[in-house]
Amino acid sequence: SQTIHQWPATLVQPVGSPLSLECTVEGTSNPNLYWYRQAAGRGLQLLFYSVGIGQISSEVPQNLSASRPQDRQFILSSKKLLLSDSGFYLCAWSGDYSTDTQYFGPGTRLTVL
């Protein structure tokens, strides 16, 4: 069966520091991968999605970036964090059709101070 991992589970970072969040999927190949952000008391906002290695689409202009160095690895990064980057970051995977069901990881709680 497929599993999705995210780390770290929680992170507290100062403003202006860099960020790297990692997501990996097991048990499937060539998945679509997604990064979402959930701000406190709000719904989910799609940040990036990827249909293959090195292929990244950005949904919202911001100081975050994403990379997909391997088929089942998806990384969310920032060079300089802002207070507004605080939130719960969720990674998801689906089959290689955009209409396929998305399955979510456990999430990373990021607090920027």
Next chain:
Amino acid sequence: AQSVTQLDSQVPVFEEAPVELRCNYSSSVSVYLFWYVQYPNQGLQLLLKYLSGSTLVKGINGFEAEFNKSQTSFHLRKPSVHISDTAEYFCAVIELSGGYNKLIFGAGTRLAVHP
């Protein structure tokens, strides 16, 4: 453009009572519909989905939902809730419009089950 409206931000209910969480969507084309549940500080877990066929869909944990195309609704129901059902519930839609199809979420409904 598609959008998803969850009409209630919070729903308080007593244990063993029935519950309905409402979801309406706007779209001029066919859609796939989903309900996810999120327990505190956890990721989203798929409860159920409607892709085609029977409009009454049964999911995990005793939940079910009914797709009503004429009313563009996909309400979630459970006949008898437990304390452990306390969580946030998200309705989501994929519009089948060709090209890349994004999953659009509602703002969520917080279900609070009281003893």
